[in-house]
Amino acid sequence: MQxxxxxxxxxxxxxxxxxxxxxxxxxxxxxxxxLEGLGAYLEGRKIMAKSLLRLECV
Structure with missing residues (x-):
């Protein structure tokens, strides 16, 4: 039943x-x-996420 x-x-x-x-x-x-704005936003988020990952690895 469940x-x-x-x-x-x-x-x-x-x-x-x-x-x-x-x-x-x-x-x-x-x-x-x-679509263009969304692409730019997501690209910015990706760059920011990569930067944060680099900082965490230091």
Whole structure:
């Protein structure tokens, strides 16, 4: 019984995540400037994360 409930929850969560992904992709495709801004933001985060890792290794 409990295994069935877990399966139902997993299926529901998977469906919600898939829907969220589809919405996010449609927003990004409809707004190329959003994609450019997101790319710049993520690149900045990546550089910051690398810098923090270097500091932790010292």
């Amino acid at each position: 295994g069935h409930l877990v399966d139902m929850v997993q299926t529901e969560v998977k469906g919600l995540l898939q829907s969220a992904l589809e919405v996010a992709l449609s927003v990004i495709k409809a707004n190329p400037t959003v």
